[in-house]
Amino acid sequence: MSLPRRIIKETERLVSDPVPGISAIPHDDNLRYFDVLIEGPTQSPYEGGLFKLELFLPDDYPMMAPKVRFLTKIYHPNIDRLGRICLDVLKSNWSPALQIRTLLLSIQALLASPNPDDPLANDVAEEWKKNENTAIETAKEWTRKYATEKS
Amino acid sequence: MAASYNDDDDSIYLQESDEEPFEYDDDDDDDDAGESEFLRHDSVGDCDPGSAANPTPSPAATGPSKSLSAYPANNPIDPIDFQVDILIKANQDTDSSLNYIDHTGYKSFTLNSFIYTVLFNAIDDIKSILNIPFNQALLLLVYFNWNTDSLLDNYYNLDIIKNRSFILNLRLNFTSLHNNKISLLKDSKFCSICCNYQSKFYFLPCNHNYFCINCLRKYIKNKILDNLFIINCPELNCPYLFKLSDLNNLFLISKAKKPITLLYLQKIAKSYIQLKKDYSYCPAPDCNSVIQNINPNLTHDHSLFSFSSALLSSIDSKTIQNLNIDLPIFTCYNNHNYCFNCRLESHFPCPCYISKLWVNKCKDDSETANWINVNTKECPKCISSIEKNGGCNHMTCYKCFHQFCWICLGPWASHGSSYYQCNRYNEDDSKGARDKKEISKKLLKKYIHFFDRFQTHEISIKQDFKIFKTMEKTINNLQIKTGNSYIDFDFLKDSIQILIQARNVLKWSYCLSYYLTPESNGFLIYEQNQSVFMNSIEDLSKLFEIKEYKQILKRKSNFIENTRFVSDRQKKLIEVVQDGLKTNFLSFKDINTPSGDSSNTKTKTKA
Numbered sequence: 001m002s003l004p005r006r007i008i009k010e011t012e013r014l015v016s017d018p019v020p021g022i023s024a025i026p027h028d029d030n031l032r033y034f035d036v037l038i039e040g041p042t043q044s045p046y047e048g049g050l051f052k053l054e055l056f057l058p059d060d061y062p063m064m065a066p067k068v069r070f071l072t073k074i075y076h077p078n079i080d081r082l083g084r085i086c087l088d089v090l091k092s093n094w095s096p097a098l099q100i101r102t103l104l105l106s107i108q109a110l111l112a113s114p115n116p117d118d119p120l121a122n123d124v125a126e127e128w129k130k131n132e133n134t135a136i137e138t139a140k141e142w143t144r145k146y147a148t149e150k151s
Numbered sequence: 152m153a154a155s156y157n158d159d160d161d162s163i164y165l166q167e168s169d170e171e172p173f174e175y176d177d178d179d180d181d182d183d184a185g186e187s188e189f190l191r192h193d194s195v196g197d198c199d200p201g202s203a204a205n206p207t208p209s210p211a212a213t214g215p216s217k218s219l220s221a222y223p224a225n226n227p228i229d230p231i232d233f234q235v236d237i238l239i240k241a242n243q244d245t246d247s248s249l250n251y252i253d254h255t256g257y258k259s260f261t262l263n264s265f266i267y268t269v270l271f272n273a274i275d276d277i278k279s280i281l282n283i284p285f286n287q288a289l290l291l292l293v294y295f296n297w298n299t300d301s302l303l304d305n306y307y308n309l310d311i312i313k314n315r316s317f318i319l320n321l322r323l324n325f326t327s328l329h330n331n332k333i334s335l336l337k338d339s340k341f342c343s344i345c346c347n348y349q350s351k352f353y354f355l356p357c358n359h360n361y362f363c364i365n366c367l368r369k370y371i372k373n374k375i376l377d378n379l380f381i382i383n384c385p386e387l388n389c390p391y392l393f394k395l396s397d398l399n400n401l402f403l404i405s406k407a408k409k410p411i412t413l414l415y416l417q418k419i420a421k422s423y424i425q426l427k428k429d430y431s432y433c434p435a436p437d438c439n440s441v442i443q444n445i446n447p448n449l450t451h452d453h454s455l456f457s458f459s460s461a462l463l464s465s466i467d468s469k470t471i472q473n474l475n476i477d478l479p480i481f482t483c484y485n486n487h488n489y490c491f492n493c494r495l496e497s498h499f500p501c502p503c504y505i506s507k508l509w510v511n512k513c514k515d516d517s518e519t520a521n522w523i524n525v526n527t528k529e530c531p532k533c534i535s536s537i538e539k540n541g542g543c544n545h546m547t548c549y550k551c552f553h554q555f556c557w558i559c560l561g562p563w564a565s566h567g568s569s570y571y572q573c574n575r576y577n578e579d580d581s582k583g584a585r586d587k588k589e590i591s592k593k594l595l596k597k598y599i600h601f602f603d604r605f606q607t608h609e610i611s612i613k614q615d616f617k618i619f620k621t622m623e624k625t626i627n628n629l630q631i632k633t634g635n636s637y638i639d640f641d642f643l644k645d646s647i648q649i650l651i652q653a654r655n656v657l658k659w660s661y662c663l664s665y666y667l668t669p670e671s672n673g674f675l676i677y678e679q680n681q682s683v684f685m686n687s688i689e690d691l692s693k694l695f696e697i698k699e700y701k702q703i704l705k706r707k708s709n710f711i712e713n714t715r716f717v718s719d720r721q722k723k724l725i726e727v728v729q730d731g732l733k734t735n736f737l738s739f740k741d742i743n744t745p746s747g748d749s750s751n752t753k754t755k756t757k758a
Contacts, residue, residue, distance in 0.1 A: 004345065004346075005345065005346045005347050006344065006345050006346040006347075008346075009346040010346075060373075062344055063369050063370060063373045064373070078543075086543045092379075095370075095383075095385045095386070095387055096344045096362075096366065096369075096370050096385050097343065097344065097359075097362070097385040097386050097387055098387060102387075118543060118545060119543055119544075119545070120543040120544075122544060122558075
């Protein structure tokens with residue numbers, strides 16, 4: 001099946017006009033599968049980290065949201081151990097007018113402002129609510145441990 | 152802002168649509184361009200500047216009138232006309248879809264007649280109370296889950312922020328009438344969804360006119376199939392809502408077999424049925440009937456009848472005694488017999504919970520049961536099976552809106568800060584599990600015995616049903632051969648129907664046998680009755696083996712007698728059970744919670 005024009009266009013733009021702090025590169029053998037790198041936002045516990053994600057465009061994209069998952073371990077109340085993300089635009093609030101770039105920006109924004117009131121990783125969320133400072137320290141530590149160049 | 156919500160909305164709406172119900176006039180287009188300027192308020196401030204600069208209705212207006220005529224009703228359809236429109240379509244599906252049958256305590260509709268009567272009446276009520284257009288009333292009702300009281304409470308009282316933004320937006324959506332059209336452009340334009348250059352566009356009053364009509368159709372269809380009925384313009388945060396008339400216009404020339412507006416209304420109707428306790432679908436496959444329970448006395452306490460494993464263990468023998476077996480069996484539009492409470496087939500003489508136990512037991516080994524067991528949990532409040540398809544563990548049941556924790560099934564409210572209680576191991580539970588295993592071993596033999604009989608009669612019913620289906624033909628043949636009239640053979644039809652019914656009762660009586668306490672006088676009496684009943688059935692069944700037409704006429708009296716006897720015995724058996732359960736002559740024992748119990752409706756819930 002040939003690739004829809006929409007995906008070609010988006011890919012072209014992602015390469016020619018990349019979003020600062022985010023890169024998304026499609027696989028050569030599967031142009032619907034992207035390797036994504038997101039920089040941890042400044043002023044957040046994830047600052048300085050570089051997070052790897054995978055992104056897949058399903059057959060009915062753009063009517064259906066892309067499937068996105070963190071590959072780098074991350075300590076975040078809305079991201080679970082398997083890297084799954086609890087984000088409205090990935091689910092009910094997806095609209096075909098959104099794009100890969102806008103979606104990745106939303107994920108970056110989620111890193112900047114975690115939402116422990118609607119958690120996916122319960123233990124993290126609990127810690128985040130009970131003892132925010134410790135939670136932020138753990139997040140920073142995980143960022144150092146798993147999301148920096150050395151590791 | 153509030154000043155712009157005047158009461159004239161409705162009058163404008165009706166007036167305009169009355170003017171030109173189904174005409175298409177090119178000259179109007181310039182006015183539309185002006186009208187589509189509406190909705191320029193803050194929340195659309197971030198819309199694409201390109202489209203605002205290029206509203207393009209004028210090229211459409213000057214476009215070739217020939218191609219425009221391919222799209223007939225360009226004007227918004229008067230709500231009343233629209234109903235008629237739907238009605239006509241609905242009538243194409245079934246000839247007499249507007250009729251319903253009154254049955255004891257139950258009213259049966261086809262899905263389409265349900266939409267036309269119940270759904271439209273509810274909308275019309277709101278429409279006249281609030282003096283708002285039909286489409287607005289529909290969206291309001293959808294938003295408030297068809298809860299008229301909460302709708303009326305909240306419509307003017309805008310204290311709740313979530314509701315306020317929706318209601319204000321909805322009012323704004325209806326402040327002016329917009330002539331949305333499908334337009335053919337002279338030059339093709341870039342569609343920002345499919346990224347192709349297209350020439351067919353649908354002009355939205357919010358000026359997000361860069362979605363081609365194919366993409367919009369796909370978008371809307373996806374939403375409807377996802378059971379989302381409040382459909383915004385695809386542009387992020389755009390407050391424009393698609394109306395029924397939009398759907399109608401957009402899909403007017405599409406080749407879809409089922410008109411999308413009808414699909415939309417049917418989906419809405421289905422959600423309505425799920426929300427209201429006194430409505431239910433007919434559970435038969437491919438049967439589109441809707442059942443309404445109109446006799447409040449027949450509304451059984453659901454918590455007693457629909458059981459869950461947790462509930463069942465708490466049912467003591469006393470509670471069971473108090474349950475009688477006046478089953479809420481309804482007959483749907485297509486003559487299917489089902490139980491309103493447990494949605495099983497007619498299961499006299501078994502009470503609902505016993506039948507359900509039995510059915511689940513029989514299903515235990517089947518793949519479906521395994522799947523349900525592994526992949527679903529039950530809503531702790533309404534016992535719907537729920538499949539978790541992603542998201543976090545904070546669940547909200549689609550059916551009863553109960554919020555609970557997926558891990559421990561406890562209410563979510565208490566989870567504010569104590570997630571770890573879900574993880575505590577319960578010693579008692581594991582002990583119980585071991586005991587259960589031993590009991591089930593003993594019960595297995597007994598179970599096989601009764602299941603064998605249950606199944607044999609089920610197969611017999613299927614065979615009898617074949618006789619029933621060919622009965623008309625048989626009678627016709629007999630008429631020709633004997634020269635007698637149709638009425639002379641009418642008894643055959645009655646007999647076979649009674650036979651099938653009786654077999655069904657007999658079949659279910661084996662289920663009851665399995666669960667009743669065997670060592671009691673009551674049980675002996677019951678067994679005796681069952682045995683007599685069974686023999687009567689076999690006698691009647693034997694008569695149907697006669698193929699010789701002269702013999703059939705000769706034994707007409709045997710047919711009639713045996714049929715009467717079968718009905719009598721059936722009535723007697725049911726009475727015995729009913730009285731037995733009431734007076735504690737019959738009691739249940741060893742009710743073992745089955746591992747996988749599936750419940751009536753499957754609702755998918757998202758986090």
